[in-house]
Amino acid sequence: MRRFLWLFLLFLSLLCVAARLKDPYSILGVQKKADGQEIKKAYKKLAKLWHPDKNESPDAEKKFIEINQAYELLMDPERRRLYDTTGQTEEQPNFMRQHIGKMSITFKSYQNSIVLLSKKQPYLILFYSDWCLACAHIEPIWRRLYEELEPINFGMATVHAGHETELARKIGVKTVPYLIMLLDGHPYHYTEPSLSMVSSLDFIRSKFPHKLVQRITDENLETFLNGWMDNKVRVLIFGRLDIIRLRYLTVGWEFRERAVIGYVQMDRADTDSIRQRFSVSNKVDTLLVFHEDMHAPVASAAMTDLPYPTMKDIIEGNKFLVLPRLSSQSVFDALCPVENVRSRRRLCVVLVTQDDPAHDPSRAALREYASGDQARERDRVRYTYIFREKQVEFMNALTAGSGSPVETNHHIVILWRKDQNHLKYEWLEGGWEVEPEKHNTSREVLKETVQRLLHSNQPMTYETVVQELFDEHAQGIVWRIINKLVSVQDYLRDNITQDDIVPAVSIFCTVLFIVAGGYVMSYLVKLEEERISGSQTTFVDQNGKITPVPQLRIHELRGETYNGLIRLLKPGCRTVVVLCDPKTKPKLMPKFHKACWPYRKNKTLMFAFLNIERASAMEWYKRILVLGLPEPRDLNINPKNTIGTVIALNGHRKYYCLYHAKHPESIFGTAPTPGAPETENLRRRHGHSSISGDFMGFSDNDSESDSDVEAGDARKDSVASDKPLLNYYSNILFEDQLLEDLSNWLDRLFEGTTHRYHINYWPDWPGK
Known part of the structure; x- marks a missing residue:
């Protein structure tokens, strides 16, 4: 019997080889680009030459049949297209021609399309080849799999292993037929010796993540429904089967x-109260979608057999919470899409908060507002919130404008995206108040502002460029390493034989070494950061006493630090620099430190000092002063007059702001301080204004003796002096007074009310 079967298979193979059609283009002697007229002309010529009645050659009949078959194939557009793409003809064994012809993919389509689609749609891919009897044996199984899985969002594809050898080698296909399942770009190999419906479905079910669909009972229901702070909606599916159906797994994978x-199995004793709580019938399958309110679903469906399209439509329409969080770029794109036409603005109302329970009342108030009458504008207005500490770069871009609040928590910013990276925005006046006596006012201001921006062509106040949002849901390095190790394990199990054990162990040890090295480096970096953060800055006063001051890193601006402190600053970042010399530094630095201390946690600021005794430092200072003047002029710098000057530099936007005790911004238009000494108010109202440029260090006299800065006590002999106070304070300025108003000036700096000196470029550091 075995011998008969072997002879039959050999006969069948010879018969197929004999009947196989060669390349039809070479048979007719035409190019692949040949049109119908060229093919017909070549056919007529060869048919006359090889017609058995006119050609006495013993191969004439066989040749004449090949010519006719080639002509018929190339004149049929569908058969010609099939041959050009797959190499198949009707004379070849056509394994499942009706299915494989339509589902066959190439290496290019696998890389550019299938891998991306598998992020939301699981794919089942079958590798086959010609002359594969086992492939023909599993044809009915594959057809049944297609009928079962395609309606529940499975992608089905086939690959001709002989034509797509690169793809087969990349995935690790060693024989045909070969089945893989593709999830999020990762191929899982079917390793059972035989393929059947039961084994293939078990294989598919086992490759989905373990907790993709969670089993819910009375014990974990509250925890499940209350978990929406992860920014995801909750979906409950009530079913009667003990196993979780594949359609529930595929919908869970997509969303x-x-x-x-x-998943709630209804015939269990520990789920009866859940079914009664939500009035779910035990005769039909039911789907419930929950947002923040765990007591009332926002959508539901009940059917004898929940079809996949119905579940998809319901979840798709309710996949965002009432007040979702901008937690990733994909969420931002979905909630705040680009709309570059002003008359059709789509606004995104964003509440700035922190990941702190103390901020829950602000979020709850905006959630209540968003779920009210304002819902009718949802197609053009979306209400969201953001965690400031997790989206640092995004918030830095929004606070770079002069009108942004100093403290952005509990404030609302309204965004309009002109394109992917550019957006216009406005800050809601007054912030978002939740106290009962102020909340109604905040609601009215928000409503009026949104309506004004929606229904008018009035331009929005500010514009900025933002980078992609940080993905708060991205896996950390530990989980990425674990997933990588799992992938390696799957690969080793499916592809490594006894002969490959040594390379596999080598790969595993390399990964472990990299992980261990990463942990060691992370630990060393942490120790170094703790050492630096624990250190203190010290200053030496005139008596030689060392005074410790809490850490505020103040760098020295010089050639080595110039690029990092100024030229390479990121958008929204600034460096504040005080000018001093070794003699005045012990007096000025504590005052500078005290004025800057409230801003120590602002990651957009850096602090530095400039030693004016360095020739290169004074030369650089002179250059930026010249670049900031409306008309170029020669400057004669008196270094003593520059002592106590504070310059705030915006490296990205190329401008600087100046502070000096004699700067007009510091001494003019300042209201008298209630309760302050009269001498102080006189000094504020009547500064020395007639000396043009003294606050920058300009002077027409080279002599350092002309300096307006005198060392000593600011109020020495002021009471006993008979001189008018105004005249006294308008001609002499003491070192102790130089940084007296710096705190007020810094407040105005961050409010955006200080004068900006714009320059075209940052000059090179002298001598570099």
Whole structure:
């Protein structure tokens, strides 16, 4: 019997080889680009030459049949297209021609399309080849799999292993037929010796993540529904089967970034109270979607057999919370899409908060506002919130404008995206108040502002460029390493034989070494950061006493630090620099430190000092003063007059702001301080204004003796002096007074009310 079967298979193979059609283009002697007229002309010529009635050659009949078959194939557009793409003809064994012809993919389509689609749609891919009897044997199984899985969002594809050898080698296909399942770009190999419906479905089910659909009982229901702070909606599916159906797994896979799916088996004793709580019938399958309110679903569906399209439509329409968080770029794109036409603005109302329970009342108030009458504008207005500490770069871009609040927590910013990176925005006046006596006012201001921006062509106040949002849901390095190790394990199990054990162990040890090295480096970096943060800055006073001051890193601006402190500053960042010399530094630095201390936690600021005794430092200072003047002129710098000057530099936007005790911004238009000494108010109202440029260090006299800065006590002999106070304070300025108003000036700096001296470029540091 075995011998008969072997002879039959050999006969069948010879018969197929004999019947196989060669390349039809070479048979007719035409190019692949040949049109119908060229093919017909070549056919007529060869048919006359090889017609058995006119050609006595013993191969004439066989040749004439090949010519006719080639002509018929190339004149049929569908058969010609099939041959050009797959190499198949009707004379070849056509394994599942009706299915494989339509589902066959190439290496290019696998890389550019299938891998991306597998992030939301699981794919089942079958590798086959010609003359594969086992492939023909599993044809009915594959057809049944297609009928079962395609309606529940499975992608089905086939690959001709002989034509797509690169793809087969990349995935690790060693024989045909070969089945893989593709999830999020990762191929999982079917390793059972035989393929059947039961084994293939078990294989598919086992490759989905373990907790993709969670089983829900009375014990974990509250925890499940209350978990929406992860920014995902909750979906409960009530079913009667003990196993979780594949359609629930595929819908969970598609919406895993926006929804968490729970399965309630209705015939269990520990789920009866859940079914009664939500009035679910035990005769039909039911789907419930929950937002922040765990007591009332926002959408539901009940059917004898929940179809996949119905579940998809319901979840798709309710996949965002009432007040979702801008937690990733994909969420930002979905909630705040680009709309570059002003008359059709789509606004995004964003509440700035922190990941702190103390900020819950602000979020709850905006959530209540968003779920009210304002819902009718949802197609053009979305209400969201953001965690300031997690989206630092995004918030830095929004606070770079002069009108942004100093403290942005509990404030609302209204965004309009002109394109992917550019957006216009306005800050809501007064912030978002939740106290009962102020909340109604905040609601009215928000409503009026949104309506004004929606229904008018009035331009929005500020514009900025933002980078992609940080993905708060991205896996940390530990989980990425674990997933990588799992992938390596799957690969080793599916592809490594006894002969490959040594390379596999080498790969595993290399990964472990990299992980261990990473942990050691992380630990050393942490120790270094703790050492630096624990250190203190010290200053030496005139008596030689060392005074410790809490850490505020103040760098020295010189050639080595110039690029880092100024030229390479990121957008929204500034460096504040005080000018001093070794003699005045012990007096000025504590005052500078005290004025800057409230801003020590602002990551957009850096602080430095400039030693004016360095020739290169004074030369650089002179250059930026010249660049900031409306008309170029020669400057004669008196270094003593520059002592106590504070310059705030915006490296990205190329401008600087100046502070000096004699700067007009510091001494003019300042209201008298209630309760302050009269001498102080006189000094504020009547500064020395007639000396043009003295506050920058300009002077027409080279002599350092002309300096307006005198060492000593600011009020020495002021009471006993008979001189008019105004005249006294308008001609002499003591070192102790130089930074007296710096705190007020810094407040105005961050409010955006100080004068800006714009320059075209940052000059090179002298001598570099």
